[in-house]
Amino acid sequence: MRRLSSLAWRSLSARSVRSFLTIAGVALGVAVLFASLTAGATMDAAVDRAAADEMGRAVLRVQALEERGLSSVAVRAAEQAVGVSVAAPALERKTYLAASPNQTASASLPAPVTVLGIDPGREFALHDMPLASGRLLTATDGQSVLISETMAAQERLGVGDSLSLNGTVAAGPQSFQIVGIVQGDAPVPDAGGRLVFVPLASAQALFGTTGVTRVDLGAQVGISVEALTDQLEKAITSEPYLLSRQADLAGSLRTEMADFRSALLLVAAVVLFAGAFLIFNTLSMTVSERAREVGLLRAAGTTRSQVMSIIMLQALFLGAAGSALGALVGVSVAGLSLSWVQSTGPIALTAPAVSAGSIAIAIVVGLLVTLAASLEPAWRASRIPPVEALHRGPAGMVAGPARLRWLFLVFGVLGVAALAIWPGGSGGSVGAGGSAGGSGMWGPLAVYGLLFLTVLLVPLLLGPLLLVAGIPFRIFRNEERLARSSLARDPSRTTLTAGALVVGLAMVVALGTAAENVRKTGTAWLAETIPGSEVLTSIRPVSTTDPVRAELAAIPGVKSISPIGLFGVPYQGLRQEAAAIVGRDYLADGRLVFVSDGGDRTAALTALDAGGSVVLPESLADQDGIQVGDELTFATGPSSTRLRVAGIVAHSIPSGSEEAILVGWSDATDQFGVAGADFYAVRYAPGQESSSRAALDAAATQYAFEPNSLDRVQGTVGDALDRIFRLLDGLALIAVLVAGLGLVNTYSMSVLERVREIGVLRATGMTSRQVWGMVVMEAGLLGIFGSVVGALVGLIAGALLVGWSSGGFGLAFEPPWVSIAVAVVFGVLVSIVASIYPAGLASRLSIVRALQHE
Amino acid sequence: MTSQPLEEGQVSSRSDGTILEACDLTKSYRLGSRDVEALRGVSLKVRRGEFVALMGPSGSGKSTLLQLLGGLDRPTSGEVVLDGQVISRLGDAQATRLRREKTGFVFQFFNLIPLLDVYENVALPFTIAGEDPRRGDAAARIRDVLEILDLVGREHNRPDQLSAGEQQRVALARALVSRPAILLADEPTGNLDYASGGEILDELWRSCDELGQTIVLVTHDARAAAQADRVLVVGDGKIRDEIELGRRTDRRAGPLIARLAQLGL
Structure with a gap:
């Protein structure tokens, strides 16, 4: 065995550049897989930590469903429920720091701050607040605050400084003194680190409310969460609420990330797939080149299994070196990916959670893929008849389509590995995210299958498409013909080389398609459901009676200011998103598309304003089999509210991850306790928008509204998505790079x-430049082929991904021209760059030595 | 060697019908840690339309000399003048152009491009030069040469579908199609059976006799060398002897072998 490994090692070191490129390819594949696993684990850890930070030692959280919050009756009932040890109420609101007198007015609003009104004694019994400096709040504190370290740094505030918070318009700004600074971001995920703790009574006074948004509950010793839940259901009957456990919080956060994690794994699989092509090609070349040597070995008595072992050992060397290097590089890739993800989402991610398990999985998968890809070349080497090899040499080694059989093996190995490590697939503490993770698997798997099928089809497409791809190079008749013929010389090798390029580029285009369509769908959605071309967003609800609306509507050129409030309604025991709208504004504007059996538009929208009715989105109506005229029951406290379905619309206002039930303002305030509008939709008189916008925006900003054109709102939604997709695209481009390494080998x-x-x-008169051009043209041809096929397959794969992930939001297929352009240019470029070194070799060949070459 | 006498030689080569001249050529290689002198000061002249054979045992330097004469390699010192141009002083691009325009090569191992068919292989000098080999003068020349070398009907065959003799005829056609000033053949019969080898030698002689083609042939086979007007015997990196046979119809090898024997070769 030692002798065999020495032979394998010598064979690899004889072609050190090729071996190095192959190791680099495997390393990149393993690095992306490792990064994907590490990113997943880090996100899980972050989610668990976020949930743990938010809940502290509380076992249950009672959340208000209504805008006005939980009443003191409900809070008292929770406190007195059997089994509760501590009940910590809190009021959470967003606001702005009041501008200091010497601050100049700015057109854009500063970042908001989250104010958490707490009962210090109870809150600190359930939540640890590690201090960076100063002290904690006490029960006797009035106008004192604790702030997060992040905010202290951003605003350059310290213990003893004072800060001024904006409250309701009536209450005006109030000044507080900072008594302590809490370490880090402080535990409210969507606060972005800008958190201010205020005594509950002060917060309620500041925001003009008597309610609280949540009560965290600690359990007495020996009381289970289930028992406590039962007790609370008996105790709180005055109003609707939502009970959640730490696992529920973590689960819902995980659900949001399931698609992203699936996509990460898919990209990793594609990169490894491309890596497998590289290994296969490298070993095939070795077998072809060394056919004579193998023949000699066979003639000298080496058995077939020994020949096979030599090749497999080479694969093992390459795989082990590549996987080890990959795990190292993977730490950096994971770090970069996570910092990129960090910038898009509210969850605070720390250093990559590098675990021995992830390292082991990445290395084992890397090795398995390497060995799977090496089986066929090893088998082929073992079948070389001693005499044939000695007589025919490398020329006899051109293999037919049978070579592609090995692909099934690689495909299978990667598929099984993916299923084994799929987020949620392996059990664990997944909670609500489990089922979403499971269902999110099919889209990526279908895409993976499609890519595999494409590679199998490449040999059929190669000939005709190369002819077409050659058209731009026809002016170099001779070189083009020779380059094309050279690619056709070993169709199997060309197929595999092009295949790697195709899957990498297809992945880029597929992700581009998904990104483009998610953005387009969102855009179309907003345009269909928001009655205006601009929205004024407020960070706290603005009462419908607030004179600001009339003031803004009076600005010349403004046709209407339509308030829209987003809130949750208790429906069938769950929180259902709802939106309060003004029906007549929609009547005048013409938005909202009623489905064919969705009732009369005018009657339905008029009924909303009159009260007692709702308009449902088609997705919800279909899901629950609801028709126009049916009555829906909402658990709004001791007596439930019943509202009649007046109409059904194709799409409704998006809120959270679902579509909102549309409710009239009278019902929203009277039945559901909605305090005010979250945003106003502004409609301008025809032709007046450009002249009136500046005046309206200036006035809106004065009242702490953030004016945004609908395009910009859509853009913001799209930008966040774009950043996520760009990360995936970046990782997919690694697959193209791996394919590029394969291209260097092939050329x-x-x-x-x-x-x-x-x-x-050269002897016949071809210049060295022409020889160079011939090799580069070969690369150009293959690059064009890979790019065109990759783009086409990517579009189909993208449509599959969109179809799978769009859920109820519908499919709006749109070719992602930018991604296609990037993929095509990058594909051709990678191919051509890969050919520069071999082309240089070819052009510098000594004619005499070349003619003597055997 | 200075360039001055060469400039004079250049002029004289035109006046006395010299098409190829080598002056004091040396060529050294590094083989591992030692230097090998393949040529040690070779000078020769080839007249237009002349058939010259370079004979000698293996390792005598005859193939190296041919490579230098055809501009495939550069001498360590000395000059090669082809049709009035000092080829050994040209840059790669100019030397390549000169090769394309003035020389044709035939090798022992045929060296056809396996991916191209017979017609395309023969047309290679035109396609490399950017001419359309299916039109005009190029097409006519290809047709002529295919006819002369009895390859009509084989145009669309790939090299692996031809016999060894046919492959060498294709190689010869490729070398002759551009009507080069000089044809350089390196052991063209070395890889052929007796009959096929004979056919190739006949073709070479006919092209010289009927078309006035200048030929320099490298061989260690007296039968091949007997086709030539003049035989230069190469040994140990030098021209050891020169045997003037003259143009004749009877090209049997007997007289040459007798002369070589007289010279102790």
Whole structure:
């Protein structure tokens, strides 16, 4: 065995550049897989930590469903429920720091702050607040605050400084003194680190409310969460609420990330798939080149299994080196990916959670893929008949389509590995995210299958498409013809080389398609459901009676200011998103598309304003089999509210991850306790928008509204998505790079095989520049082929991804021209760059030596 | 060697019908840690339309000399003048152009491009030069040469579908199609059976006799060398002897072998 490994090692070191490129390819594949696993684990850890931070030692959280919050009756009932040890109420609101007198007015609003009104004694019994400096709040504190370290740094505030918070318009700004600074971001995920703790009574006074948004509950010793839940259901009957456990919080956060994690794994699989092509090609070349040597070994008595072992050992060397290097590089890739993800989402991610498990999985998968890809070349080497090899040499080694059988093996290995490590697939503490993770698997798996099928089809497409791809190069008649013929010389090798390029580029285009369509769907959605071309967003609800609305509507050129409030309604025991709208504004504006059996538009919208009715989105109506005229029951406290379905619309206002039930303002305030509008939709008189916008925006900003054109709102939604998709795109481009390494190998091999031919061409009068051009043209042809097929397959794969992930939001297929352009340019560029080194080799060949080459 | 006498030689080569001249050529290689002198000061002249054979045992330097004469390699010192141009002083691009325009090569191992068919292989000098080999003068020349070398009907065959003799005829056609000033052949019969080898030698002689083609042939086979007007015997990196045979119809090898024997070769 030692002798065999020495032979394998020598064979690899004889072609050190090729071996290095192959190791680099495997390393990149393993690095992306490792990064994907590490990113997943880090996100899980972050989610668990976020949930744990938010809940502290509380076992249950009672959340208000209504805008006005939980009443003191409900809070008292929770406190007195059997089994509760501590009940910590809190009021959470967003606001702005009041501008200091010497601050100049700015057109854009500063970042908001989250104010958490707490009962210090109870809150600190359930939540640890590690201090960076100062002290905690006490029960006797009035106008004192604790702030997060992040905010202290951003605003350059310290203990003893004072800060001024904006409250309701009536209460005006109030000044507080900072008594302590809490370490880090402080535990409210969507606060973005800008958190201010205020005594509950002060917060309620500041925001003009008597309610609280949540009560965290600690359990007495020996009381289970289930028992406590039962007790609370009996105790709180005055109003609707939502009970959640730590696992529920973590689960819902995980659900939001399931698609992203699936996509990460898919990209990792694609990169490894491309890596497998590289290994296969490298070993095939070795087998071809060394056919004579193998023949000699066979003639000298080496058994078939020993020959096979030599090749497999080479694969093992390559795989082990690549996987180890990959795990190292993977730490950096994971770090970069996570910092990129960090910038898009509210969850605070820390250093990559590098675990021995992830390292082991990445290395084992890397090795398995390597070995799977090496089986066929090893088997082929073992079948070389001693005499044939000695007689025919490398020329006899051109294999037919049978070579592609090995792909099934690689495909299978990667598929099984993916299923084994799918987020949620392996059990664990997944909670609500489990089922979403499971269902999110099919889209990526279908895409993966499609890519595999494409590679199998490449040999059929190769000939005709190369002819087409050659058209731009026809002016170099001779070189084009020779380049094309050279690609056709070993169709199997070309297929595999092009295949790697195709899957990488297809992945880029597929992700581009998904990104484009998610953005387009969102855009179309907003345009269909928001009655205006601009929205004024407020960070706290603005009462419908607030005179600001009339003031803004009076600005010349403004046609209407339509308030829209987003809130949750208790429906069938769950929180259902709802939106309060003004029906007549929609009547005048013409938005909202009623489905064919969705009732009369005018009657339905008028009924909303009159009260007692709702308009449902089609997705919800279909899901629950609801028709126009049915009555829906909402658990709004001791007596439930019943509202009649007046109409059904194709799409409704998006809120959270679902579509909102549309409710009239009278019902929203009277039945559901909605305090005011979250945003106003502004409609301008025809032709007046450009002249009136500046005046309206200036006035709106004065009242702490953030004015945004509908395009910009859509843009913001799209930008966040774009950043996520760009990360995935970046990782998918690694697959193209891996394919590029394969291209370097293939072109080098192609030059080595043709040394003599090149010598003849040079002797016959071909200049070294022409030889260079011939090799580069070969690369151009293959690049065009890979790009075109990759783009087409990517579009189909993208449509599959969109179809799978769009859920109820519908499919709006739109070709992602930018991604296609990037993929095509990058594909051709990678291919051409990969050919520069081999082309240089070819052009510098000594004619005499080339002619003597065997 | 200075360039001055060469400039004079250049002029004289035109006046006395010299098409190829080598002056004091040396060529050294590094083989591992030692230097090998393949040529040690070779000078020769080839007249237009002349058939010259370079004979000698293996390792005598005859193939190296041919490579230098055809501009495939550069001498360590000395000059090669082809049709009035000092080829050994040209840059790669100019030397390549000169090769394309003035020389044709035939090798022992045929060296056809396996991916191209017979017609395309023969047309290679035109396609490399950017001419359309299916039109005009190029097409006519290809047709002529295919006819002369009895390859009509084989145009669309790939090299692997031809016999060894046919492959060498294709290689010869490729070398002759551009009507080069000089044809350089390196052991063209070395890889052929007796009959096929004979056919190739006949073709070479006919092209010289009927078309006035200048030929320099490298061989260690007296039968091949007997086709030539003049035989230069190469040994140990030098021209050891020169045997003037003259143009004749009877090209049997007997007289040459007798002369070589007289010279102790």
